[in-house]
Amino acid sequence: NAGVMQNPRHLVRRRGQEARLRCSPMKGHSHVYWYRQLPEEGLKFMVYLQKENIIDESGMPKERFSAEFPKEGPSILRIQQVVRGDSAAYFCASSPMQGTTGNTIYFGEGSWLTVV
């Protein structure tokens, strides 16, 4: 039973390029969360999605960042025109239902983005 799968695990981009991070939730999970972990910081909530819907994007930067979770395929976190400050670990989590029952929120192993 595969867990939350994230890829790539490590990604290097030059300033101005685009970064795409993918997340496949656990089987049977229809809710996906993205978190960002800056160096020496805890995880910060970015966005919460269900299939084809963005439920809460209150933690997403207003520009350059977008997320989707299509009917088919993985969830994608897209960062356009990356800057050095985007360098961070991006974690995806999934749950089978609305996240009040936190014991069902499972985290992936993260995608480490380095902007050079």
Place this chain on the structure above:
Amino acid sequence: AQSVTQPDIHITVSEGASLELRCNYSYGATPYLFWYVQSPGQGLQLLLKYFSGDTLVQGIKGFEAEFKRSQSSFNLRKPSVHWSDAAEYFCAVAASGGGADGLTFGKGTHLIIQP
């Protein structure tokens, strides 16, 4: 909105000694509380969680945590640490109500184990 404070950025403990990592939360209702551990370059592993009931919860790897409502705390303890416990520890809180409630994390405590 909920918040989590982990007052200790770094803690150093000798191998075999006892451990307590502090966590204070701010939330108006009964929260859901969690402790996660993160090894370098790795994802988060859930150690334990509190939803309701017994305020002393047991987790994996010999960890336990006690929910104290009066102190708004959820401190993590282990009676005897092992070198493999060296990692970053995060306390997190989730709202008990409905809505798109992700987890709110503290900034973490870095645990160093001395031989």
